[in-house]
Amino acid sequence: MKISKAVIFDLDDTLYDERQFVVSGFKAVAQYLADSYGLHNEALLQRMQHLLCENGRGSIFDQVLLDYGLDTSMVSTLVEVYRSHKPALQLYPDAGEILRSLKGNVPDIKQEVILGIITDGAAKVQWNKIKALGLEDVMDIIIVTDDYGIDCWKPSPVPYQRVMDKLGVSPESCIYIGDNPEKDFVTARKLGWYTARIWRPGGMCFEIKKGLTYEADYDITALSQLKPILLELWNLSI
Structure with a gap:
């Protein structure tokens, strides 16, 4: 199984x-x-x-x-x-690479990888971005928090709980990768998720540093660095 x-x-x-x-x-x-x-x-x-x-x-x-x-x-x-407006957007190169790797993971491994998004922002805006990036065909679950109301934006537990409820996965089987320590990791960690912060130079949250409670379990500078983390956590080789 x-x-x-x-x-x-x-x-x-x-x-x-x-x-x-x-x-x-x-x-x-x-x-x-x-x-x-x-x-x-x-x-x-x-x-x-x-x-x-x-x-x-x-x-x-x-x-x-x-x-x-x-x-x-x-x-x-x-x-x-x-x-x-309908935006013209492209994935970061390392994002495209890791998504292809995870989507096409080796078929004989014991784990099945499920991909998803949790994102804040005006629902229409976020869905326009998701469609422009072609992510509807890549992700197994997409949670635009504004679809559930502003009270459900991160760091509300609602989007994280919905992922677990819809996918039927346990907290220790989930990892959240984001860039904003003010809202991305604190609740995920409280719920028992693993977390990783991507540091993007020039990103809106690059200069933000918070205490241990708000920071992620792992720090990475490229999404390719998720590979050894997933191997360490779940023996997942991609």
Whole structure:
């Protein structure tokens, strides 16, 4: 009898570079403003990227509207354009490699590998990302926490429990790989999951460091480094 092992990933800055989505969204907003007001979309895009580097993601659209003398009440419209656009995204190379390895694991091993995602964020936005990355055909289970309500976002135990309930796996048969110590690992560890933090230079959470309770069991700098961890935990060779 095979014993299922669940390898569950975060999405943003774990499987792909979230900046890709931000830039893709900026392009959609720039095109919308260019088409609506006869503005130069490349200049708009450059301004948004400059504001991102200078001030972070706070009030970029507000400032762009002020810069061009446009009604700032349009912010909600621009946010909707940003969130609803169909992004152009690619997996990190190491993400594609590890997913192929895990999906095509050696057939005579005693464990069956189940792949999944738990991700926070507006449901429509996250599903657009997942579809753009072609992950619906790769993952056995996808939990977009916003589908269950904002109270179910990480670090709520709900998404982790749903994985176990839907897959019928025990906590010690699960590992969660993410990048944000403020929410990714604390509950997973309390529930008995194994955890691994991927450190992506330039990632949104790269500079965040927390105490032992919030950090992961393992630190990795590439998803290929999961292979010896899975071998150590479950004798799973991929």
